[in-house]
Amino acid sequence: MTQWSDELQRAWGNLPKGTRSEIERGLQRVPGGLKGWRELIDQAAEHLRLVAGTKRKVAIVGPANVGKSTLYNALIRPDEEPAEVSAVPGTTREVQSADAGVFAMVDTPGTDAEGKAGEIDRQQALRAARGADLVVLLLDASHGVRNPERALHQELSGHGVPMIVALNKMDLVGDEVSEVIGRAIGTLKLSPDEVVPISALHREGLEELLFAMVRKEPEILVALAEALPAFRRNLAQAVIRRGASAAGVIGFTPLPIIDFIPLIGIQVTMVLGIARVYAYRINLARARELIATFGMGALGRLVFYELSKFGGPPAWLLSAGVAAGTTAALGYAAASWFESGKKLSGAELRTLMIRTSQTTIERLKALGRRKPRKPELTDRLDEALEALSKEH
Structure with missing residues (x-):
């Protein structure tokens, strides 16, 4: 992290809580939905590049077939090379990175495949997570948080990289939205603002996910507020x-x-x-x-x-x-x-x-x-x- 980022982290932490909340509330009311967020991020990207000199790297990590590539494609710029999406587990075998405005999004292989090839994929994903500025742990809401996902969350937490948990495929849980979110929060021992329900396929909840991402990065939050x-x-x-x-x-x-x-x-x-x-x-x-x-x-x-x-x-x-x-x-x-x-x-x-x-x-x-x-x-x-x- 640059010296400027360290200084901004300290300055952000020293701001009165009311001031921080006011900035965050203003960004929560960005008009225009996901399109509005994209346009705002585009305006903030140049400011961030000039001041910080780099984009913040976000790694999307999770088991196979939870929708990592679908989410990656939804967040990157339209002119970037999309990740291949398939119902076949293990479609993504290499780490892929693309521009997403103030972020550089990183799509990773699944972390739960078996055998030698599966272990190689897992290590690639964990390596990308360790080298990121922020990790989005993507889980499948339709079957909840199982022991392997809980173990993955614990392992990623040990890296010391800020992390957000996104529950994908919320469109498949029917009337049990509140229960599914509540169980995930309880199982992972997280606060409600650390778990974001989304549907990457239908592009629902992505504004909330973007907001959760920028809250983890004060320099991005400030750049967006200025833009x-x-x-x-x-x-x-x-x-x-x-x-x-x-x-x-x-x-x-x-x-x-x-x-x-x-x-x-x-x-x-x-x-x-x-x-x-x-x-x-x-x-x-x-x-x-x-x-x-x-x-x-x-x-x-x-x-x-x-x-x-x-x-x-x-x-x-x-x-x-x-x-x-x-x-x-x-x-x-x-x-x-x-x-x-x-x-x-x-x-x-x-x-x-x-x-x-x-x-x-x-x-x-x-x-x-x-x-x-x-x-x-x-x-x-x-x-x-x-x-x-x-x-x-």
């Missing part, structure tokens, strides 16, 4: 772009009064999406209330009036640009509120709406005065909103 704000902002930008693009399409074919209803629906959905990104729990009524506090209806009409009084763009272009621009501005204002607690004043929001609408309209002008087909409009709106997101 989390940028990750949330990127995710919020994607939500804003989708909402604003949909609003622009509605504005493209306005129906007096009636178009206001679906536009509000899109804006409410967008605000709810941004709230989820920042781990805020708000309901539909609260989202509508938030939009009302910004005075969106009146401000949108005011922006439309101010941008139309000078003439120029055709009405369809102006309407689409203002609908998309004002919705984007609402998204930026909501994201600012959720992220930092800062609420834009009416004047600030009006200025922002005019600027975002003008930028969108300028991009749409490339379509000419001829009214385009909706796919053309959508493509141009996406370009305009992508440019806007780079300014915020």
Whole structure:
């Protein structure tokens, strides 16, 4: 372990328990499920490489046919060489390693095969475990923890390498989930947070497993925590772009009064999406209330009036640009509120709406005065909103 890692371990240990818990709670609320975790890990990987200079090696160890290669394939990057998966015990005969962002995942042969070849496989797996920074002991939940698995756990514990027990194939235990987990905890004499139930085949519980892994590695936990704000902002930008693009399409074919209803629906959905990104729990009524506090209806009409009084763009272009621009501005204002607690004043929001609408309209002008087909409009709106997101 590097000197930097040692220092960080000490610093992490010296943090107040409340501070450590706050960081961990923030990471537990990563939006987007496993995909969200992958994106966050990608953002943290470069930071960790620059500071620590290396990835943390994670060895997946366990008996044959418990799903080690399936789990390995679920966690590594899509462009990495997958491990061969088969129902035949002993399919994995060599240690295999691949990139998984802040981790280097190591797939190992089974530890319970018999004979000379089986003993070679077992020693390979144990050697990989001793050389790892973290061990994931993978067990088959469908038959519980038997004496050989308990002995393997004891042997791995003696290596002094941090370890997590993952109970795989939870999809096969039916209604006995709690009992199976409880028996494993009791048999191995572990605390509940050291045993993670998963289904590698169905990719269930993998977010919880990743979180358990990073909790064992303070430097990774810190890297992820530092990457989390940028990750949330990127995710919020994607939500804003989708909402604003949909609003622009509605504005493209306005129906007096009636178009206001679906536009509000899109804006409410967008605000709810941004709230989820920042781990805020708000309901539909609260989202509508938030939009009302910004005075969106009146401000949108005011922006439309101010941008139309000078003439120029055709009405369809102006309407689409203002609908998309004002919705984007609402998204930026909501994201600012959720992220930092800062609420834009009416004047600030009006200025922002005019600027975002003008930028969108300028991009749409490339379509000419001829009214385009909706796919053309959508493509141009996406370009305009992508440019806007780079300014915020």
